[in-house]
Amino acid sequence: MTPHPETSRPGLSRRLPAVLAVGLAMVISQGIAGPTAAAPGPSSGQASAQAAARSGDSPLDDGRYIVMLKDKPLATYSGGVPGIPGTAVPKGKKLDPSGPNSxxxxxxxxxxxRQAAAAKGVTITRSFTLAVNAFSAVLSAAQIKGLASDNNVLAVVPDSLRKPDYSTSDFLGLPGGDGVWExxxxxxxxxxxxxxxxxxxxxxxPDNPFFAGDEVKSLSGRSKVGEPFRLQDNVIGMQKANGGTFVGTCVSGDGFDGTECNSKVLGARFYDQAYKAAVPPELRSPLEKFSPLDVNGHGSHTGSTAAGNSDVTQVAGGRDFGKSSGVAPAAKIAVYKVCWEGAVPEATGCLESDILNAIQDAVLDGVDVLNYSIxxxxxxxxxxVSLAFLNAAAAGVFVATSAGNSGPFAGTVNHAGPWLTSVAASTFDNSLRGTxxxxxxxxxxxxxxxxxxxxSKPIVLAVTVKAAAAVDANAALCAPDTLDPAKAAGxxxxxxxxxxxxxxKSEEVKRAGGVGMVLVNLTPGSLDADLHSVPTVHVDDPKIKDVVTANPGLTASLKATDTTGAKLPPVPQIAEFSSRGPTLASDGDLxxxxxxxxxVAVLAAVSPIGxxxxDFGFLSGTSMAAPHIAGSGALLLGKNPQWSPAAxxxxxxxxxxxxxxxxxxxxxxxxxxGAGHVDPAKFSSPGLVYDAGIADWMGFLQGQGFQLGVAPIAAKDVNVPSIALGALAGSQTVTRTxxxxxAGTYRAAVTLPGITATVSPAEVTLAEGESATFTVTFTTARAALDTYSMGSLTWTxxxxxxxxxxxxxxxxP
Known part of the structure; x- marks a missing residue:
């Protein structure tokens, strides 16, 4: 969805289950994770919240919850239970959930x-064992506290309702004889x-040309990499680049008979059990289809951006914007619909237990990449969900997530797990301009x-053409039914x-007979190229209101180009709405x-229903940024199929x-x-990689206070390609590999104002595939206290x- 929902319906949340009206309150062992400050301090770690829960200060609402247990799920279980061998499989191999060990x-x-649930009088709604070891249930506050005290329970979390947060392929330099693909x-x-x-x-x-494909035939002869084959009427398989096999299912539902999958879209499933249980029928959108069909447009947009077909001509609002392509046009797509349209904003979203079920199926089907713009x-x-993604990553799945749309405020970035790639949003084009x-x-x-x-039409402020009964503040916003057609027409x-x-807003202007709209940011913000009901220019300068107020007889023209002669805005710039760090998780050490x-203003497939x-539309948000990275991951895994998600x-x-x-x-x-703007021309030859896997991530969780029986790894020492220290008192040392x-000789250099950094060893000579471990010791020099110093570590x-x-x-100190 767009980065600024700009909707408000006070009181409606009371009509939904209580757990949907609250933020994520996490119960860990014997504690509840409370809010933390934007500048993380020593007490902001996840395990430290246990004391808060024991004090009883944090109220718990009855409602739908997910109870996560400590034992590993099937995807990552390597043995240890007497009589049950491990079920985890090497990359490229499919887990067989029907096998005897599984x-x-x-x-x-x-x-x-069942034992944990029965001990607290809990009835399990749904059980998960593949990507995460958990169950969902309706719990009372007493049951929540009781389960949290169980030594076998890792965490208890609400089954929260999540929100789905012209050619970018040309901007990234992908197509053409000299392009990155070639x-x-x-x-x-x-x-x-x-x-x-x-x-x-x-x-x-399914009818969008980005998702067009040939009918899939039954296999004749041996399978070939990248060539789908039909296994059953609605089941399609494909040999993957890493030697494994993907098997997708096309599931029928409302307006979708299950035959729509093709050589491009190999599977399409939907998950509505938790949503239907949580949201009553009267609060569901009458347009929604309980099937893989997209009503909102968000999923079509992200899917076509990541791996849509190439050379698709996009026409939006009657204007031809030329040809575009997905980032990885030869990759295939598997659809897992988990998000639903409500009749009100509070009932629109994606239930976590439905998402868990989808992640399990995606891993089992054999996807290589997951995009999560939620x-x-x-x-x-x-x-x-984060822990399910941990296990998906351990099974070899690269996961791209949206960073969030709560910028420019500090400490708002989402998806802090080191196994995830969290993506911020930038501008990329300065040609979509009007005057x-x-x-x-x-x-x-x-x-x-x-x-x-x-x-040459009269230009007026909305408040001067408001309906008699409309409140000035609402009319100024062009809220529905606030303008008077007798005053606004023409x-x-x-x-x-x-x-x-x-x-x-433009719909209201059109309803009232207006012929155009100027949308004004009263405070600095993003400029969005939306498809409006009337010709529109979205400006960032509120002075236009002063000019119109001072000159009531003015007329205006709306032009489809920038006629000011001013220098166009440089790109890429960070989007105003893009959520910012530091992360509030792990004491700021990630x-x-x-x-x-x-x-920003990314043009891709949408749903004609919504x-x-x-068929094509402009959307802005980190939701639109994440699939560019998912597609980038697909490019890399197509060329290097044995690379890990961390690589x-x-x-x-x-x-x-x-x-x-x-x-x-x-x-x-x-x-x-983060690290900066993605550069497809360079990422296929990175020189060095910071690799990691399940041992690193389990050690990280142990270091966060979870008793998993493994050696702890501090957050600062998790082997990620970035370094953060939320509280440097004197000196600290971090370790990386x-x-x-x-192959080559690489020399290290650190640029970090006000901080002394020493790398040891500062030079490494490595053969291809060889690894080296190094440390970086940071010491406060002249840097200001309680203020982040930002820089980089570069191996050259x-x-x-x-x-x-x-x-x-x-x-x-």
Missing amino acids: RKYDAHLKAKQ KHFGGESDAGKGVVVGMLDTGYS SGNNNSTVDA AELSNGAKFAGASVMSTEVN KIVVCDRGVVPRVA LKPDVTAPG FKGE VKSAIMTTAHDLVNADGAAVHDVFAQ VTAVT SSENSVRSPVAVRPVA
């Missing part, structure tokens, strides 16, 4: 789940070949995709941004977001470049951009530059 261990986990990935037809990208979202629009929390790494030309000579340029212009109406969805990708018959993440991060500010100067704000993708060879973002916050 059945035994599944029964073992479910028995322990130079680094074997050409367009091989870009992502043999890789399956799973989309956890609102479904897809909201999360900003103060924990151990919610149920409001006033008859006194003043010009105000902004974002616009109008297909027709408006010439005029260009100036509407304030905020509260009401942007496109709903750095998020990880990387940045295009996320977009008034349009893919490392290659993308360490080859990224800085964004720019409004003046065009490079800006190294790691809490905005690099593995050579390209004759061929490669391997850069990692660094953020260190000195504090008083």
Whole structure:
């Protein structure tokens, strides 16, 4: 969805189950994780919240919860229970849930789940054993506390309702004879070949050309990499680049008979059990289809961005925007619809237990990449979905997530888990511009995709043409039914941004007979190229209101180009709405977001149901940025099928470049951009990678206070391609390990204002595949206390530059 929902319906949350109306309150062992400060301190770790729960200060609501147990799920169980061998399989191999060992261990986990539930009088709603060891249930406050005290329980979390947070392929330099696909990935037809990208979202629009494909036939002869074959009427298989086999199912439902899958979309499932249990029928949208069909448009947009077909002509609002492609056009898509439209905003979203079920199926089906453009929390790494993704990553699945749309405020970034790649959003194009030309000579340029212009019409503030019964504040926002047709007809109406969805404002102007709209940011914010009901220019300069107020007889023209003659805004800049670090999880010793990708006014597939018959539309948000990274992961795994998810993440991060500010100067704000902007021309040859796996992540959880029986790893020492210290008092040392993708001698250098950093060893010579462990010792020098110093650690060879973002916050000893 767009980064600024701009909707408000006070009181409606009371009509939903209590657990849907509260934020994520996590019960860990014997405690509840409470809020933490934007500058993390020693007490902000997840395990430290246990004391708060014992004090009884935090109220718990009855409602739907997910209870996670400590034993490993099938995806990562390597043995240890007497009589039950391990069930985890090597990368490229499919877990067989019906195999004898899997059945035994599944029964073992479910028995322990039933035992834990029965001890507290709990009835299990749904059990999960594949990607996460958990069950969902309706719990009372007393049952929550009782389960949290069980030594076999890892955490208890609400079954929360999450929100789904022209050519970007040209901007990234992907197509063409000199493009990235041709130079680094074997050409367009091989870009992502043999890789399956799973989309956890609102479904897809099967008739969109981005998802077009051939009918899949039964296998004749031996299977070939990247060539699908039909197993049953609605089941499609494909040999993958890593030697494994993907098997997808096309599930029928409302308006979807299960025959729509093809050689592009190999599977389409939907998950509505928890949503239907939590949201009563009267609060569900009458347009929603309980099937893989997309009503909202969000899922079609993200899926086509990640792996849509190439050379698709996009026409939006009657205007031809040329051809575009998904980032990995040769990759295949698997759809897992988990998000649903409500009749009110509070009933729109994605239930975590439905998401868990989808993740399990995605891992079992054999996806290589998952895109998750859905909201999360900003103060924990151990919610149920995050832990399910941990196990998916351990099974070889690269996971890209949206960083969140709560910027520019500090400490708002989501998805802190080190096994996830959290993606910030940037601008990428400055051509979608229009101008409001006033008859006194003043010009105000902004974002616009109008297909027709408006010439010499009266321009008025919305509040001056309001309906008699309308409140001034609502009329200024062009809220529904606030404008008087007798006053607004034939005029260009100036509407304030905020509260009401942007496109709903132009709908109100059209209803009242207006012929155009100027949408004004009253405070600095993003400029969005939406498809409006009337020609519209979205400007960032509220002075236009002063000019119109001072000159009541003005007319204006709306032009489809920037006619001001001013220098166009440089790109890429970080989007105003993109959530910022530092993460509030793990005492600030993890750095998020990880990387940045295009996320403002991205044109891609949408749903004609939710977009008034349009097949393509512009959306903005970190939701739009994440699939660029999912597609990047598909490119890398198509070329390097045995790479781990951590290696893919490392290659993308360490080859990224800085964004720019409004003046065009490079800006190294790691809490905005992470490692920087993705650079497909470089990430196929990263030189070194920071690899990691299940042992690292389980050690990290142990270090966070969870008793998993493994050696603890401090958050600062998890082997990620970034470094963060939330509280540097004197000196601290961090440890990392690099593995050579390209042989050579690499020398380290650290740039970090006010901090002394010593790398040991500062030079390593590695053969391809060889690894080296090093330390970096940080010591406070002249840096200001309680303020982050931002910089980078770079390993340089004759061929490669391997850069990692660094953020260190000195504090008083």
